[in-house]
Amino acid sequence: MLQRIRNAPPRYWLVVVVILFFVGWPTVISSFQTSEWSQAIILAIAIMGLNILVGYSGQLSLGHGAFMALGAYTSAILAHRYKVDYLVTIPIAGVLTGLVGFLFGVPALRLSPLYLALATFALAVVTPSLIKRPAELTGGVQGISLTPPDPPQFAADGFGALTGTVMTSDQWIYYVSLAYALLLFWLAWNLVRHRSGRAMRAIRDGEVAAAASGVNIAGYKTLAFGISALYAGIAGSLFGLATSFVSPDTFPVSLSIQLLVGAVVGGLASIPGPLVGGIFAYFLPIESNQWVPAQTWIPSQIASAVVKAGPAVSYGVVLILIMIFAPNGIVGLITTGYTRLRRRLRGAADREAGQMPPDPQTIS
């Protein structure tokens, strides 16, 4: 065991550091900021789902906001009308959304990526008006308000013993979201490194070739859709919990675009990517909206216009620039930079020792 820990590659240590950071973070920041960070983490979960679909199986969905809406409303209706404990409703919402996604994946099989993008985009645009219709179930335009949950006894006691402060509802929601994020990221990591992940990537890189190699195209494509929707459903459900309110306007088209921005910025087909992307996509508009009006040299009229149009403009610019110049996103940039740096450092060390750096092409 000790031997294994000592030999663990540096990225495992990085994972440990990141997890410790996220566990300790709410004890440092305010309760309001904690709530913001839970939403960023929740966004990261949905982006992970989108990443499994787009990055690993090569199917483009522009409608994942709709799956989030389904998850959120499932939980909200169960909790509000049927008085089910909200925590119990989260996995139910996930499984239900996953099933719907799986069924949606069946007609999606016949569609080229382009048509799939069209259909899912249309779904995202229609979703708010579809939600408004069954008003007695969904609360119509008003939506459903939820009571924020109090932390259960064991969590409050443990938190109090460790930090000496009383656990707030926001902190409890943060830890629930973090727990789901850890579980789902771990599952995704396992998924993409094993049989089904390899099959999905084979389909992404060449469908006909994959079929010729015996990969069950239909099975894995629908599976990817189902899993991806499950992630979005859980994220939606958690989102309802974190904001204690769901309404049709919580799930506009721009939410689906925000998810895509997160997936692309973080890095498609990467596991840490969605986390980076989630934090980026959530905080970019919030931070810039606080920063711009605070600058005195910007005239207030321009500042208010920037606040309204800023997120759309910056999302658009970021999407275009990343796709043209860094298709592997931030994580891709960091990994390439790190590899180059290490190669250069190793070369320098070798030259000092009087050895020629190894020819990169002869290394297997």
Place this chain on the structure above:
Amino acid sequence: MQGLLQQVISGIATGGIFASLALALVLIYNAMGLVNFAQGEMAMLATFVAFTLIEHGMSYWIAFPVSLVIAFAGGILIQRIVIRPIERAPILTMVIVTLGLATLVNGLAGFIFGYVPRSFPSPFSVQTVDILGAFVSYRDIGVIAVSAVVLLAIYLLLQRTTVGLTLRAAAHHPEASRLLGVQVSWMLALGWGLASAVGAVSGIMAAPILLLEPNMMQTIIIYAFAAAVLGGIESPLGAVVGGLIVGVTVNLAGTYLPFVGGDLQLAVALAIIVGVLILKPNGLFGRPSVRRV
């Protein structure tokens, strides 16, 4: 019965708007196998240009062609700056870039012109005229006439001129065209310019009905998607027929199906898209596609 006729005619008018935008989508699809998610937003921006020109005292019938020319130049510019670097990238990349473009243009328009809906002038009055017992507004007739003229012009350009022939050749056989001396890359840019101008027509026609604001085309583009998919996405004729069918269907469904009403008309478009893709993926006029490794 007269009510039905009235709804059909006003459906044809909205259908003309959808048809123009769908035709713009088809032009770009034919040029590079890509659905341009930014088409609606580009049309919206061109409509704002027309609005600004008219507000500064230009007459409607001069501002209209001038803004089409500006839209044409803008389309070429966008192709050169944004689309050209990713011409050979996977389709996924191209779709994401056009979506980014849509978001960007939408935000820019909001930044420059604000989000307050403005009324857009129309040269046609909203007074009605009696046709076979149905009351049809002059505005609907005007929209139908303008759309028809534009669609006819595009048809003549593509089918009867050397430029049209070169355009089609560059789209269908880029390698062979290059060998014959066609500047394929510039032909793609020309395709984007044309599409941008045709899309602008639909924006300018839609603005008096919907009120002009940055999100104006967000629903129209969904109807245009439905029209293009229904007609077969590589067929210009299909786009026009699809646009008219979608316009009439949506109008009739909104009027005669109580559960659809005004707010679920967009869901009808979604149903058309999904239905066509499942039952007849190549649309009414499309050719079946062949997949290669």
